[in-house]
Amino acid sequence: MISTGASTVNIPSTIPPRGIPAxxxxxxxxxxxxxxxxxxxxxxxxxxAERDRAHPWPGIREALESLMNLGARLAIISGRRAHQIPTLLGLRPADIFGCHGAERLMPxxxxxxxxIPRWVEHLLNxxxxxxxxxxxxxMVxxxxxxxxxxxxxxxxxxxPLIPQLARSWEALVHRGLSFRHFNGGFELRAxxxxxxxxxxxxxxxxxxxxLVTLLGDDTTDEDAFETLGERGLSILVHPKGRRSIAQCHIKPPEELLDFLRQIxxxxxxxMRKGVKMCAE
Incomplete structure (x- = not known):
């Protein structure tokens, strides 16, 4: 059995409370x-399964665009390659971090x-x-x-080939790579x-x-939740909820869309209040 060995996040045994705190x-x-x-x-x-067709839920792109038009700063932090995000999302956020933070695409x-050290490149190859x-x-x-x-x-x-691959990869984990599960697969990571x-x-x-707000769904987002800590609000986006260090959770897509529209x-x-005060 491969040891996960990649995350130091201590995930609690409870599901975060549902809903956005007052x-x-x-x-x-x-x-x-x-x-x-x-x-x-x-x-x-x-x-x-069709990853090149993973477009946002209806209304999400429009909601994010409206927030950007009101001055909100939008950044995407994805396991995908950074260049894939603008095409799928239909927007150009201020920042895009891809490959779990290993690459960055600027506006x-x-x-x-x-x-990446040469020895790590060798092991990944x-x-x-x-x-x-x-x-x-x-699949790879x-x-x-x-x-x-x-x-x-x-x-x-x-x-049945997965245990065979796991045994093969275990040697690479012992040599320094990190093994991580994600929703829909697993990986070896630098x-x-x-x-x-x-x-x-x-x-x-x-x-x-x-005010910083961080939203994610997968166990690969736990490192991000931990880093944010009390410096903002961390939100687990999950249909059923799961154990997480996030501060609260909401269900997609309805509750996510409601959250963005309320923002x-x-x-x-x-903005209207500010315009009114200036006019006075």
Missing amino acids: WFWNQLRRSGGLSLFLDYDGTLAPLT DGTRSSQE AAHREALELLPPE EMKAASVEVHLRSMPQDLR PGIHKGLAVERLLQETPNGH HRELEGK
Whole structure:
């Protein structure tokens, strides 16, 4: 059995309380702005085997665009490659972190990535080759800092091969790679790469007075929740709820859409109040 060995997050045994806490709305009304950090798959868009067709739930893109028009800062932190997000989302957020924070796509198209040591590249290439020896290429994805195996569309006759691949990858874990499960598969990842790195970078660049809100659905988002801590509101977006260190949880897509629309009403109200005060 492969040890997960990648996350130091101590996930509690309880599900976060349902609904947005009242303090959030009070703080939003007093804040100098809003920064939204969002996961993509499972948070803004349904999980699907056809990953290139994972478009947002109806109304989500429009709700996010309206918040951007009111001055909200929008950042996506995804396990996907960063360049895939604008096409799927139909928007160009202020920041996009892909591959769990290993790469960044800036608004002007500039790309940057975490430097991966040569020995880690060698191990990831070995993991990629081993996976392709057993599984069809459409199930295996090589990324900037990881190798992923997607199980959502896996034929039943191939499932007995997974323990064989796990045994093969276990040696690579012992040599320093991290093994992580995610919703719909598993991966080997470069050590030290996780979404918390992206959150920390974004927090350093967040304007003073902004209220930070972080939304995610998967266990890979727990590092981000932990990094944010009490510096903002962490929200688990999940249809049933699950154990998490997030501060609260909401169900997609209805409660997520309601949340975004309520934020719009609050920000719009603040803007109108400001215009009225200036006119007086």
